Amino acid sequence: MENRKIVTPGESIIEGMDYLPGDGTHRSGSEIRASVLGLSDIRDRLVKVIPLSGVYMPKRDDPVIGVIKEVRYNNWSVNINSPYEATMMLGDASERFLDPRKDKLGKVFAIGDVVICKIKNVEENMSVLVTARGPGLRKITEGKLLDVEPSRIPRIIGKNASMVKMIKEKTGSRIFVGQNGKISISGGNVELAEKVIRKIEANAHLSGLTDSIKEYLEGEEDGN
Amino acid sequence: METKPKYLYKNSKRLDGRNLDDYRKMKIKMDVVPNAQGSAEVIFGKTKVTAAVHGPRVMHPRRLALPDKALLRAKYDMFSFSVEDRKRPGPGRREIEISKVTAEAFRSVVFLEKFPRTVIDLFVSVTQADASTRITGINAASLALAAAGIPMRSLVVGVTFGKIYDEKGVGHVAIDVDKPEDQWGMADVAYARAPATGDVVLLQMDGDMTKEEFDKGKKMADKAIDVVYKAQIKALKDKFEVSK
Structure with a gap:
């Protein structure tokens, strides 16, 4: 039994009713098969496939970076880089009380504004609510916004945010990673931070990434 | 237009030198459309087909979205320069039909219920068209869907087979028909399967064939499908080996 190998849709990962099919897998008879292209991962009895591509599916409490798409009478519609559009209710926009009859909602968040928000709720019919109220949640006014494959985000963050912490230290940039594949970088060495993130994105399926990225970053430091 | 040849099969060789159970030279290229979620180009001999997948994404207009699952739409299109005489662009009877059967073939393997209200x-x-375009398109679409990270029960693999005549006018069953064999042959069958589930997801026939000939052709095609399936898996895995 080899842990962590690339599997294709329909490929059998393991046989036996002792195992449970997790994300990215399905059961066919007594076999557990992959549903998506990705890396198989067997932990105890749970069989998973870590996808290597695919869209972002909103999950409750995920930090995301959204772009305001529409300003309506008492809510905003937010593009969260997913097949589902999110809604931000009036009370979730600001700490201040907003009255739709007196306040102009376009002044709080206008079309095209980039907002760090959090998924408040996802209903069964996939209607998504986001909130901009909470620690660290705010409108982004400066820096660079990167689009990466949402499936590579866990590798960019790293275990206990080790990877993103290291990039922050080495580049001196402020970095916010949204689960939806949007990353905001501001201050410090933005170019280097972007280069490193692209490198992680391209090599997300390899193991021992933190070490090789550390080496790379140190090499870049010496070069300068 | 060329005239009908006297034979399509002579001295155990087809017009292009293949045996009855040989498929044409196959080539797979992944990620040929950077704007798409997933894409692939599959080449069988002179037939070249590109497939691109966008989505799952928001369905517009909204009223066409399905409340409990994703809608899978397919659009099959032949470029006007893909054949010798200019093909009138746009979907006609043939294109609409092929789009329909392609979408139906994939609806049976994709986990559509994971993405309600999307498309x-x-x-x-x-x-470039040299017969068997719908099947080549299905092979490309299977790879494009997998590359887009869309959950599926199985990849989909197809191979065509047909019946071609020799100089005495006797029919022989052959796989992966090319343009002259498709145009002048006695029958041709488009056949696609989902190897992991074993289901037949597309089966269409033009012309006449006995049951025995059909079974023989299906058996030959199944053998070729195993090879194409392995090539599909290899192409998907190589996507990640190369960047090592």
């Missing part, structure tokens, strides 16, 4: 758009474009 998965599948674009199949024939850049």
Whole structure:
């Protein structure tokens, strides 16, 4: 039994009713098969496939970076880089009380504004609510916004945010990673931070990434 | 237009030198459309087809979205330069039909219920046509869907087979028909399967064939499908080996 190998849709990962099919897998008879292209991962009895591509599916409490798409009478519609559009209710926009009859909602968040928000709720019919109220949640006014494959985000963050912490230290940039594949970088060495993130994105399926990225970053430091 | 040849099969060789159970030279290229979620180009001999997948994404207009699952749409298109005489662009009777059967073939393997109220758009474009385009398109679409990270029960693999005549007018069953064999042959069958589930997801026939000939052709095609399936898996895995 080899842990962590690339599997294709329909490929059998393991046989036996002792195992449970997790994300990215399905059961066919007594076999557990992959549903998506990705890396198989067997932990105890749970069989998973870590996808290597695919869209972002909103999950409750995920930090995301959204772009305001529409300003309506008492809510905003937010593009969260997913097949589902999110809604931000009036009370979730600001700490201040907003009255739709007196306040102009376009002044709080206008079309095209980039907002760090959090998924408040996802209903069964996939209607998504986001909130901009909470620690660290705010409108982004400066820096660079990167689009990466949402499936590579866990590798960019790293275990206990080790990877993103290291990039922050080495580049001196402020970095916010949204689960939806949007990353905001501001201050410090933005170019280097972007280069490193692209490198992680391209090599997300390899193991021992933190070490090789550390080496790379140190090499870049010496070069300068 | 050329005239009908006297034979399509002579001295145990087909017009292009193949045996009855040989498929044409196959080539797979992944990620040929950077704007798409997933894409692939599959080449069988002189037939070249590109498939691109967009989505799952928001369905517009909203009223066409399905409340409990994703809608899978396919658009099969032949470029006007893909054949010898200019092909009138745009979908006609034939294109609409092929789009329909392609979408239906994939609806049975994709886990559509994972993406309610969305749409998965599948674009199949024939850049060069030399028969078996719908099946080549299905092979490309299978790879494009997998590359887009869309959950599926199985990949989909197809091979065509047909019946071609020798100099005495006797029919022989052959796989992966090319243009003259498709045009002048006695029958041709488009056949696609989902190897992991074993289901037949597309089966169409033009012309006449006995049951025995059909079974023989299906058996030959199944053998070729195993090879093409392995090639599909290899192409998907190589996507990640190369960047090592």
